[in-house]
Amino acid sequence: MTATLEQPPAPPFEPDDVPRELGTKRDVPDLAFRGIARTVGAVVLVVTGAIGIFLGYQMIPTLREYGVHFFTQNQWVPEQNLLGIKEVLLGTVEVALIALMFSFPLALLTALYISEYAPSWLRGWLVAAVDLMAAIPSIIYGLWGLLLIAPHALFVARFLNEYLGWIPIFAVHGGNPRAATFAETRYGSSAFIAGMVVSMMVIPMGCAVMRGVFAQAPMGEREAALALGSTRWGVIRSVVIPFGRGGIIGGTMLALGRALGETVAVYLIVSPDFDVKFRPLEIGTITTASLIANFFGDATKVQLSALLAAGFVLFVMTLVVNTFAAIIVNRSRSGAMTEI
Amino acid sequence: MTTVAPPVIDIAAAELPPRNPTGAHLDAQRVSAWFGTNKVLDRVSLSMPPGVVTALIGPSGCGKSTFLRILNRMHESVPSAKLAGEVRLNGEDIYAPGAHITRTRKRIGMVFQKPNPFPAMSIAENVVAGLKLTGTRIGHAERDALIEDCLQRGGLWAEVKDRLSAPGGSLSGGQQQRLCIARSLAVNPDVLLMDEPCSALDPTSTRRIEETIAILRDQVTIVIVTHNMQQAARVSQQCAFFLAELGTPGQIVEVGSTKDMFERPIDQRTSDYVNGRFG
Numbered sequence: 001m002t003a004t005l006e007q008p009p010a011p012p013f014e015p016d017d018v019p020r021e022l023g024t025k026r027d028v029p030d031l032a033f034r035g036i037a038r039t040v041g042a043v044v045l046v047v048t049g050a051i052g053i054f055l056g057y058q059m060i061p062t063l064r065e066y067g068v069h070f071f072t073q074n075q076w077v078p079e080q081n082l083l084g085i086k087e088v089l090l091g092t093v094e095v096a097l098i099a100l101m102f103s104f105p106l107a108l109l110t111a112l113y114i115s116e117y118a119p120s121w122l123r124g125w126l127v128a129a130v131d132l133m134a135a136i137p138s139i140i141y142g143l144w145g146l147l148l149i150a151p152h153a154l155f156v157a158r159f160l161n162e163y164l165g166w167i168p169i170f171a172v173h174g175g176n177p178r179a180a181t182f183a184e185t186r187y188g189s190s191a192f193i194a195g196m197v198v199s200m201m202v203i204p205m206g207c208a209v210m211r212g213v214f215a216q217a218p219m220g221e222r223e224a225a226l227a228l229g230s231t232r233w234g235v236i237r238s239v240v241i242p243f244g245r246g247g248i249i250g251g252t253m254l255a256l257g258r259a260l261g262e263t264v265a266v267y268l269i270v271s272p273d274f275d276v277k278f279r280p281l282e283i284g285t286i287t288t289a290s291l292i293a294n295f296f297g298d299a300t301k302v303q304l305s306a307l308l309a310a311g312f313v314l315f316v317m318t319l320v321v322n323t324f325a326a327i328i329v330n331r332s333r334s335g336a337m338t339e340i
Numbered sequence: 341m342t343t344v345a346p347p348v349i350d351i352a353a354a355e356l357p358p359r360n361p362t363g364a365h366l367d368a369q370r371v372s373a374w375f376g377t378n379k380v381l382d383r384v385s386l387s388m389p390p391g392v393v394t395a396l397i398g399p400s401g402c403g404k405s406t407f408l409r410i411l412n413r414m415h416e417s418v419p420s421a422k423l424a425g426e427v428r429l430n431g432e433d434i435y436a437p438g439a440h441i442t443r444t445r446k447r448i449g450m451v452f453q454k455p456n457p458f459p460a461m462s463i464a465e466n467v468v469a470g471l472k473l474t475g476t477r478i479g480h481a482e483r484d485a486l487i488e489d490c491l492q493r494g495g496l497w498a499e500v501k502d503r504l505s506a507p508g509g510s511l512s513g514g515q516q517q518r519l520c521i522a523r524s525l526a527v528n529p530d531v532l533l534m535d536e537p538c539s540a541l542d543p544t545s546t547r548r549i550e551e552t553i554a555i556l557r558d559q560v561t562i563v564i565v566t567h568n569m570q571q572a573a574r575v576s577q578q579c580a581f582f583l584a585e586l587g588t589p590g591q592i593v594e595v596g597s598t599k600d601m602f603e604r605p606i607d608q609r610t611s612d613y614v615n616g617r618f619g
Contacts, residue, residue, distance in 0.1 A: 120419050220456035224520070227414060228470035228527055229446025238473060242460040 052319075055312035062309040065302045070309070074276050076286075078295060083306045087274045089313065091191065091285040095266060096259035098195025098280055099202055103259075104252055106199070107206035111251075114207075115214040116236055127211070134204035142268035145197030150188055150269065153196060157187040157281040172282040189271035191285040197269060198262045202255035209254060209329070213247025214240050246332020253325035257318045263289035288314040361391025363561030364430045364447070364530030366411060371425035372589070373406050373415060380406050382589040383425065386580055388531075393553060393562040395572040395598065398582030399613070403590025404565050407582070408533050411563065412448035413441050429530070446474055448531040449524035449560075453539055455516035457508030457523070464504040466519055467491060470527035486526060493559070494522030495552040514545020521552060525560075532556065534564040538571065550575050569614055573602050581610045 013019065062070055066083055073084030114126050162177035164170040175186030221239045230238065241248070266287050272294055273284025286294075292307045299307055366388040373381035381403040388394045396404040409415040410423055413434060426433045434444045457466045467487045471478055478486065487504065491497040496518040500511070508519055517537055524532055534553075538546040553562060553575045566572050572579055579601040584590035594601065594610045605611040612618055 218456070220452060220454050221458060223414065223417070223450075223452060224456040224458070224523075225469075225473055226417060227412060227445055227450035227452075228473050228523070229442045229444075230470075230473035231442055234473040238458060238461075238469065242458075 052312075052315060055308055055315055058305040058308035059312060061302055061305040066306065070306065074274050076274050076291065076295070078298060078300070078303055081300075081303070083303065085288070085291075085310045085313065087276045088286050088288050088291050088310060090276060092260055092287040092289075092314065092317075094191050094278070094280060094285060095195045095198060095262075095270075095287050096256055098192060099198035099259040099262075100252060100256055102196055102199035103203045103206055103255055107203045107251065107255065108210060108248065110203065111207045111210035111214055112236060112240070115211050116232055116240065130204050130207050133200065134208075136201075138201060138262065138264045139268075141197055141201050142265035145193065145265055146268050149197060150193050153193045154184055154187045157190065157192055158182065161187070161281050169278055170281060171279050173277075173279065175282065186283055187281060189269060189283050191270065191280040194266045194269045194285070194287075195259075195280070197265050198259050201262060201265065202258045205258055206251040206255035209251030210244060210247050213244040213251075213329075217243040246329050250325045250329030250332075253321050253328065257321040257325065260287075260318050260321065261289055261314060262287075263293050266290040267293040361558045361561075363390035363559065365389055365428075366448070366531050366561055366563070367428040367431075368407070368411065369426045369428065371407065371410055371427065372423060373403065373410060374420075374422040375418065376420040379589040380584070381410075381423075382591050384582075384590070384592050385425075386592060386595060388561055388563050388578070390561045391558055392578050393557050393564060393576040394578045394580065395576035396563065396565045396580050396582060397567075397569065397572050397613070398590070399584075399618070400567075401590075402582040402584040404582040405535055406590070408450075408535055408563060408565050411531070411533055412445050412450055414445070414450065442474065446470070446527050447529055448533060449527065449529035451517070451520050451524055451532065451534045451537045453536040455513055455520055455540065457511070457516050457519050459507060459509035461508055462505045463491075463500050463508055463511070463519060466508040467522050467526050469523055474527065476527075490522040490526045491519075493525055493552070493556060494518045495548050495555075496522055512545070514541045514548060517541060517545065517549060518552065521549070521556075525556075529560055531561045531563065534562065536565050536567060539567060546571070569602075569616070573598060581605075581607075581613060583609060583613070 065081075070084055072086060073082075074087040075082045075084055076088070077083075110126075110130060114123055114130075118126055157172070158175075158177045160170050161172045161175060165172070165177065172186055175183045217240045221243070222235050225235045225238050267290040270286065270290060271284045272286045272290070274286060275284070288310050292311055296304060296307050368384060368386045368388075370383045370385055371381060372379065372383055384403075384407055386394070386407075396408060398404050406415060411427055415421050415423060423435075427435060429444070429447065433439065434448075458469055461469060464487050465472075467490050468478070468483060470476075471486075488497060488501075491500060496515060499515060500506075500519075508516065511519060517540075521532075521537075538549055541549070550571065553564070556562060564572075564575065566575075576598045578595070579598040580595040581593045581601065582590050583593045594605060594607045596606075601610060602614050605614060
């Protein structure tokens, strides 16, 4: 081995032995189809890029007008031209994380049930039902959350506040859970309720990716576990979940990306509030998307730029999250064949 | 359709020196199998006594793998699969209404055609995976002893004793297959089923596995499906020849001691098959 290492590297090609150019005459249908496919692909890239550039360009007037304070201060008072997105970004992440907290276990268990336990006649129906959840317009989710969920979630919030209120994130200022009259308004229109509703909207994405990955868990390993006397739960624990880890993480991050951008449902539910606080049970928060929906109507030209700049920050956040999701899914053994 | 009941020969009593095998007696009676409406096995009966390696031979598609998978209730994991008949393990029907599928599979282990260690687990974890999966608790010292014992019996100990924490997937194909055998042995089965365990392996690995089978023979009842006639002749004492003639489900044409099957087959079709004239 050492001898070969000490030898000078041979010239890559000898003059009478060089790789030749490989060419082929392409057929017309092939050329035509390639041209069409390339054009469409390029259009998609150009549109996405253009949106990014358009949003990014809004940063210039925004920063010129508001400076770094745009990122560091939390007030959004258009009348005083006092705009900052600190709480907006925090609120966006807060609502998205609460949504994940609900959607992750639901999506995971749904995917496991569909791929491991459901009888085959039921499987198709369940897949269709979960996919249908993705097709419901978000305004419907918003109304559903506002009219059906929120009135009940109030009591969940009060319960959590009553028994876990000593933990800062379960605190509610101005709300006394043991008071004779229930201060309902302090517990409503909160990040907690908004996150609950958003979670319903992101379950299908997480579930679809996880289900796809679980279905690819190798038959050989499943049978190995079964032949050892394993229960189905044992197969899930020893084969399906280790194999599907990449898909679980990737699907969850994809759901996170979706949750970050949810607009209408959050807009309907939360009451805008720009205080930096970490009390999701308490009334009021704001997310980037709902900020834009709330304020773009009365915005001046430069304030509109500021809203779009906030949108740009969201765009970048989502891009980063989705890119990470894609990397994780593609790197894992499980995700090698999965499209997300 | 006429069915000829194959002659039943008591191999264990007839040919082998007296020994004290610890495996269980597996007895299939009138086993039929279907996939959907397609019948693939027709009333197959076969007695697989302890201390005897039974080889199932026959051309592709004759139902021998299906028969093997019926013996430890793996057949029913295919959605459209159905079956009839009985499989008795020491006299008890494993398909009886009160029978426990996971306990049955634990008692009747299986080694598959393609080595299938759990890739995320280490070699040692793979060996004791069956204990974890069946919820059997075991002490640390006991666990280490069991790992060594099973790897010894699987003929892999010498090669892996210094790297028990390496992933199971890092072994060669032949080593992986012996790891799978060791893993099957760790739950202390009474029967070990092997579905063409050497068909994906090179000749050296094949020889190692055949040696392992010879050693295990007294400890567990072994049933092996093989396409390799020489292997059947080398490792088995009893042989069953399966055949599915055009458009008919698989049946056992002939069963007997391996010596007789290869030297003095009764049926012309057996003679043709073992001498390589078809299949």
